[in-house]
Amino acid sequence: MQFIIFGSPGVGKGTQAKIISEKLNIPHISTGDILRKAIKDETALGIKAKEIVEKGELVPDKIMGGIIHDRIMDDDCKNGFILDGFPRTLNQAEVLDEILTKINKNNLIVLKLDAKDSVIINRLSSRRGCSNCGAIVNLADLKEGNKCPKCGATGTLFKRKDDEESVIKNRLEIYEKTTAPVLEFYKERNSKVIHIDGSQSVEEVTNAILEQI
C-alpha cells in the first residue's frame, strides 16, 4: 500500500507516519531525511540539490521528485511506503503523480490528519527548543523545570520563533491555502482520501487510521 500523509504543522504527521510504517512494515519516507541523505551520499541529484541549498534556495519540485523516485525504487518499498512532507503544493502533486504513474504505483491512499487551529496553537505554543542539543520538547513532558530531558542542560530551553502564536496562525493559513488544491487533486483522481481527527491522543489517531485503511 502506498500512502501519503498530510496535515498541518503540529498535527502529528511525523509521529503517525513512523508508527504506521512499523505496524505495516513499510518504510516511512520523510522528504527532509531523504534530501539530506542524497546530499550526504552525493548522488547525482544530491549534488544538484546541494548547490541549490547552499545558495539558500528551495530545491525545485522536479529534483525533489527525482530523489523521491530513487528512494521508492529501493527494494524495501516494493510492498509500499508512507510518504511524509511531499506533496505540499498542487505542482508537487502533479510531479509525484507523473513519477508514480511511470512506475505503476499511483494507487495512493491519502491520510489527512485534521485538527482545529486552536488545538494546533495549543500544542505548538507549548513546545520549546533546546539551544544546546536542538531537541524539541513539550512543556508538559518536562519533569524538572527548565532542564532539557535529552541532553540534561539547564536554562537552554526557549520558545522558537516558529512556535509563536502569530507565526503559527500565519503558517496554518498558508498551509490551508496551498494544500486545499492538493486534496482536490486526489479527490478528482479518485484516490482514497481518509480524514482522521488529529486532535485525539496518539494511540487513538493510530487506531483510527488502521481501522479505515
Ligand SMILES: [Zn+2]
Ligand atoms: Zn538539550
